[in-house]
Every structure is written in structure tokens, then in C-alpha cells.
Amino acid sequence: MDVNRSAGKRFAEEILIVGAGVVGASVAYHLTRLGHERVTVLDARDRARLPGSTGLAPGFVGQLSATPELTVLARDSVATYRALAKTTPEPVFLQVGCLEVATTPARLEQAHHDVEQGERAGLPARVLDPTEAAALAPALIDAERALGALHLPTDGAADPAALTHALVQAATNGGARFRFDAPVRALEIEDGRVVGVRAGADGELLRAGRTVLATGIWGPVLAATASVRLPMAAVQHPYLYTAELPELDDTPIDGPIVRYPDHAVYTRRHGRRYGLGSYAHPPLPLTPSAALTSAELPFREEDFGTAPAAATALVPVFRTAPVGRRLNGVFALTPDELPLVGPAAGVAGLWCAEASWVTHAGGVGRQLASQLLETGDPLVDPERLAPDRFASWSDERISATALGHYQGIYDAH
Ligand SMILES: Cc1cc2nc3c(=O)[nH]c(=O)nc-3n(C[C@H](O)[C@H](O)[C@H](O)COP(=O)(O)OP(=O)(O)OC[C@H]3O[C@@H](n4cnc5c(N)ncnc54)[C@H](O)[C@@H]3O)c2cc1C
Numbered sequence: 001m002d003v004n005r006s007a008g009k010r011f012a013e014e015i016l017i018v019g020a021g022v023v024g025a026s027v028a029y030h031l032t033r034l035g036h037e038r039v040t041v042l043d044a045r046d047r048a049r050l051p052g053s054t055g056l057a058p059g060f061v062g063q064l065s066a067t068p069e070l071t072v073l074a075r076d077s078v079a080t081y082r083a084l085a086k087t088t089p090e091p092v093f094l095q096v097g098c099l100e101v102a103t104t105p106a107r108l109e110q111a112h113h114d115v116e117q118g119e120r121a122g123l124p125a126r127v128l129d130p131t132e133a134a135a136l137a138p139a140l141i142d143a144e145r146a147l148g149a150l151h152l153p154t155d156g157a158a159d160p161a162a163l164t165h166a167l168v169q170a171a172t173n174g175g176a177r178f179r180f181d182a183p184v185r186a187l188e189i190e191d192g193r194v195v196g197v198r199a200g201a202d203g204e205l206l207r208a209g210r211t212v213l214a215t216g217i218w219g220p221v222l223a224a225t226a227s228v229r230l231p232m233a234a235v236q237h238p239y240l241y242t243a244e245l246p247e248l249d250d251t252p253i254d255g256p257i258v259r260y261p262d263h264a265v266y267t268r269r270h271g272r273r274y275g276l277g278s279y280a281h282p283p284l285p286l287t288p289s290a291a292l293t294s295a296e297l298p299f300r301e302e303d304f305g306t307a308p309a310a311a312t313a314l315v316p317v318f319r320t321a322p323v324g325r326r327l328n329g330v331f332a333l334t335p336d337e338l339p340l341v342g343p344a345a346g347v348a349g350l351w352c353a354e355a356s357w358v359t360h361a362g363g364v365g366r367q368l369a370s371q372l373l374e375t376g377d378p379l380v381d382p383e384r385l386a387p388d389r390f391a392s393w394s395d396e397r398i399s400a401t402a403l404g405h406y407q408g409i410y411d412a413h
Contacts, residue, residue: 013209015372016196017041018184018222021054022160023353024214025167026080026365032174034373039176040206041168042199044183044293050161051294052216054358056329058239058268058275059158060257061359062098064118064125069338069380070360071121076379077362078156084166090252092163097256098155099133102147107262111150118152126151139274139317140258140267157253157268160358167365185290186225187211187350194226194349210372212351213344217288217295217332219354228344231390232332232355233402236284236297237277238304239329240312242321244272258315264407265311273324274317281307283406285399286330299328331357335393335401338385341368345388352387 015031017024020043031039045051061081063074081093102108111127118125133149134141141149168178184197188205196207213219217234250271259266264279281304286297308326312318332355334340339356341364351372356364363379370378383389390398 011036011373012038014038014040014207015210015212016206016208017212017214018197019043019052019214019216020045020164020168020178020180021050021052021214021216022164022167022358022361023216023356023364024212025164025171026361027212027214027353027368028171028176029167029174030365030369031372032171032176034369034375036369036373037175039171040208041171041176041178042182042184042197042206043178043180045180047178047180050164051296053295053329053331054160054164054216056239056296056327057160057331057358058270058277059160059163059358060098060266060268061093061156061158062152062257062259063123063155064114064121064152067337068121069384071123072380073339073360073363073367075122075363076366077360078154080362080366081156081158081163084163084170087170088162088166090162091159092166093156093158094253095154095156096253097151097153098259099128099137099141099256100150100152100259100261101133101141102149103145103260103262105147108147111148114150124153137256137258139269140255140315142316145314155257157257158358159252163358184222187222189226189347192347194347210349210351212353212368212372214353216354217286217330218290218292219332219352221288221290223344226344226347226350228347228350229395230340230352230354230387231393231398232334232340233399234286234288234330234332235403235406236286236303236328236330237279238281238299238308238326239275239277240308240318240326241270241273241275241324242317243324245274245321248272260314263310263314265314267315267318274321276311276315276318278304278307278311279407280310281305283403285403288330295330297328297330299326303328333402333405335390335398337405339364340387341385342371342382342387345391354387
């Protein structure tokens, strides 16, 4: 087949994406940016609310990582989110910077190495003294406790829900169709190939040349209907807000994200409240089912042990401010921290954009769109993200290794 005919065929083909969280929306956005208009996105959710992980995430977008592919995907996401932010009235993303506070001499020394690592990756970075760091985020950093902080000024904060709505709108403007309130019951298989999905209460068959799973923690549930195993694990994570504070206004994104790598804690401002998350507890796995309608579970004190109390004692504003909402949100991990992007193994017609963070979703969308449309310019080597890269691993090994990364998330080393 000549190249033009083959490209014409690809562009004529219907691509169906299941899931309109930040990842599915990003894949649709990038497909339409590349000129592919035959894109349909289905989601069980309604248009306004995001019951998946995206709607729970505080939206830290950090680019420095020991895994170079994650840095590439995060940097590309920042470029996409910046471009999108220029076209939307509401703030969806801002490069507010990140401060990684060192409370031990070893971490301070590491911060100096990170400056060099950042420079090699094209990310500006500097080590600040405690007073400089606390001046940038007085409510979040105690100058008495900090030994210094790594400042990464090009990192950012997203409003993940607003960002997703903006991606949906831009993809819609580019020709994609979004169908909400459309739960997908199963993948439809004919002659060993996924040819679409069964959706809605009546199990309507929707046909497509290629079907993309962007269903977040629910990925394994739908994949199983085509006997495909996705190598990922879902884990519970606590995030706490203060009550609304009179000294704060509605500015949705303001001030740097502050991380305490020595304590597995991170914190930021959200308009009139501050928020804080902690990884300082043993990972709590969850096996999502089709019956689970939200990525938020009840917050049970006993699940996270002393982690919430230790985190609130660390961050100045949390020591005195009344605590507001406390949430237990679920997200997905893989055994090597890289997302699952590309064709699923063992069945034709099925593709994945799974286990990606908000941080990498912009890049994941571009990567998958380039692979689907065979434009020849993926951001990273597709083999590194191939969904079948753990084919020889047992389920137990996949789960244990993935969960083993929980406490080290975002540690750049
Ligand atoms: C508390 C918390 C804090 C986090 N902090 C950060 C952070 O600071 N930075 C960061 O980068 N990431 C963070 N994350 C991770 C991040 O939120 C997720 O990795 C990301 O949002 C996943 O996006 P997604 O689109 O893949 O999944 P989701 O947002 O879960 O979207 C999946 C969509 O698929 C739909 N769906 C599922 N099954 C079906 C079906 N059968 N039929 C139709 N629709 C279906 C769901 O309705 C949902 O809308 C955090 C997550 C949590 C929970």
C-alpha cells in the first residue's frame, strides 16, 4: 500500500476512546490537533463532574525524574498545558515552581546534585537558603526547621478538573465527539480483534477501527473483557484540606508547590484553602471493579496510621488551621513508574493510555496520538511504554513492585 493511501485510511478510521479523565481528554486533544476528526470519547461520568482520579488530584506537575522518559513526558505536558492556559479564561495551569525542602543534611546535599541533574535535563534549578525558601511560601515552610530547599521554578500546578474541561473543549472544537453518561460494559471482539464496545444500559454496539482504554484505575476491568491483563496496581492516598481561611482569596492557583521528600509530604494552596498529601504510610492496595463509581473511598483514620498527623505537624499552616475535607483517593501505579501507552498485547484493535499522572498526561496524549496515526515522531521510545513489557511477570510480582514505588513517588533519584 502506498504511504498516502495508508495515511488516508488511518485518518478515515474511527478511533474510540473510553474514559474522559485528563488522559482520555489529552489523547482526543492531540488526535484532533494532528487533524484526525473521527474521534469519539465515551465516559460513564456526566459532563461536569470528574469522579475518577483526575477530579481528586491536587495537580502538582513536577518534571525532574530519575527516569528520563518521565521528564520528557512531563516537559511536553507542561508545554501543552501552557499553550492551553493561554486559550482559556479560567486558570488551568501555572508555572508556580516547586520547592523541595531539605530537613536533613543528606537531602540538602542531594539538592545540590539535583541542580546538576536539572541542568542536564534542561530544567533550571537552584538551592535556596531557609529564609529565601520560607519567604516564597511562609504558610508552608518553617525556616527554623528547613536546612534549605531545591527550587525548580518551571514546575507547575494544574487545576486538574479545569484542565480536563479545557482539553475536552479544545478536542470538541477540533471535531471530536464526547458522549457522557455512557458506561462501557465490555469490549466487543470479532475474529480475535476488538471492533468497538458495548455501551449504555441497552448494550449498544459502537464500532471503531481502534479502541483506546483511558479508564484510569478501571483499566484492568474493561481490559479483562478482552482477556487482556494490564500490569498496574491501584493504591489509596490521603489528601487533607484546611477549612477556608479568611486571609486567602479565590485565586485558584498561587504560590509554589512545596514538597518534603524526607517526610513523603507535599502541600499547596487551593484558593481559600491549603491542601496536603502524605505517602508516609504502607501502601494500601485496592482492586477496582465495575461497581466502583468513584475513585474516592471513605477516609478512615486507621488506614493511614500516623501519616496525616505527622504531615500536619510539619507544615506551619496545618498546625493551627482547622482541618476541612479529608479524602482518600485512588490512583494507578506500574512496576517501573512509566505509564502503559501503545497497543495492548494479544488482541488487535485495542490500545492503552493507562496509569499516567496529570503530570505526564499531556505528553502521553501526544505520544499515543503519534503512534495511532503513525506520524513517526513519538516523544519517547514506544518500547519503554509498551503495555506488554511485563508479560513474563506474575500478577503478584507486578502488584508488589508497583506498590513498592508508592512512597518514593516523585523522588527524582
Ligand atoms: C489524591 C490524589 C492525589 C494525586 N496527586 C497528583 C498530583 O499531584 N499530580 C499528578 O500528576 N497526579 C496526581 N494524582 C494522580 C492522577 O490524578 C491520576 O494519575 C490521573 O488523574 C489519571 O487520569 P486518568 O484520565 O487516567 O483517570 P481518571 O481521571 O480516573 O479517568 C478515567 C475515566 O474513565 C471513566 N471510566 C472508567 N471505566 C469506564 C467505563 N467502563 N465506561 C465509561 N467510562 C469509564 C471514568 O468515569 C473516568 O472519568 C493524584 C491522584 C489522587 C487520587
